[in-house]
Amino acid sequence: xxxxxxxxxxxxxxxxxxxxxxxxxxxxxxxxxxxxxxxxxxxxxxxxxxxxxxxxxxxxxxxxxxxxxxxxxxxxxxxxxxxxxxxxxxxxxxxxxxxxxxxxxxxxxxxxxxxxx
Amino acid sequence: xxxxxxxxxxxxxxxxxxxxxxxxxxxxxxxxxxxxxxxxxxxxxxxxxxxxxxxxxxxxxxxxxxxxxxxxxxxxxxxxxxxxxxxxxxxxxxxxxxxxxxxxxxxxxxxxxxxxxxxxxxxxxxx
Numbered sequence: 001x002x003x004x005x006x007x008x009x010x011x012x013x014x015x016x017x018x019x020x021x022x023x024x025x026x027x028x029x030x031x032x033x034x035x036x037x038x039x040x041x042x043x044x045x046x047x048x049x050x051x052x053x054x055x056x057x058x059x060x061x062x063x064x065x066x067x068x069x070x071x072x073x074x075x076x077x078x079x080x081x082x083x084x085x086x087x088x089x090x091x092x093x094x095x096x097x098x099x100x101x102x103x104x105x106x107x108x109x110x111x112x113x114x115x116x117x
Numbered sequence: 118x119x120x121x122x123x124x125x126x127x128x129x130x131x132x133x134x135x136x137x138x139x140x141x142x143x144x145x146x147x148x149x150x151x152x153x154x155x156x157x158x159x160x161x162x163x164x165x166x167x168x169x170x171x172x173x174x175x176x177x178x179x180x181x182x183x184x185x186x187x188x189x190x191x192x193x194x195x196x197x198x199x200x201x202x203x204x205x206x207x208x209x210x211x212x213x214x215x216x217x218x219x220x221x222x223x224x225x226x227x228x229x230x231x232x233x234x235x236x237x238x239x240x241x242x243x244x
Binding site: 002003004005006007008009010011013014034037038040041042045060063064065067068069070071072073074075076077078080081085096099100103104106107108111 | 123126127134161163164165168186192194196199203
């Protein structure tokens with residue numbers, strides 16, 4: 001289940017990244033991926049913990065496999081490193097801070113909504 | 118081809134994350150998400166290393182990037198679990214652990230990517 005989720009999550013990230021890349025500058029496609037993935041993880045685990053507390057299959061497939069692979073920490077750090085290396089350290093700080101804060105808000109909201117569904 | 122390589126890399130990366138995460142979780146206190154932190158920092162080091170080793174001139178560069186970077190390392194590291202575990206620390210009012218996880222992961226991960234990039238550059242120069 002984890003492998004199947006990962007095999008779908010990574011191409012989904014590539015697809016959303018290419019689509020979002022048409023509208024926003026480079027690192028912000030990863031921002032969109034990480035924030036939407038965090039929202040969906042909060043929602044998924046909120047629903048699962050109430051409705052299917054013993055379901056390992058969905059937890060492994062969607063939460064750990066798909067959403068774990070859809071979101072990425074390595075590209076997030078690499079994008080920030082590139083901003084610093086190309087002489088934009090403050091943009092790197094803004095990118096890192098906004099990603100972490102927006103992702104945190106997204107998972108909090110997702111989890112609240114998930115528990116109410 | 119790039120899509121298949123990304124899927125294959127993603128499957129391997131996700132399983133490696135699940136395996137290593139479980140291994141670490143079984144050995145440390147559950148009060149701090151050390152597994153995800155370790156995964157994200159090592160993955161950040163590896164992305165710096167691999168991106169420095171690959172260049173447009175490398176044979177099969179686009180395919181290797183799809184397999185190793187977008188697929189395996191993207192699937193291995195995770196942002197959503199990092200945020201979820203941070204939320205759990207916030208909900209249990211573990212303020213120090215929350216700050217350490219949120220800020221520590223980002224700072225140490227960035228250092229990891231930087232060291233990886235330097236190591237990759239040195240290896241390329243030596244080849």
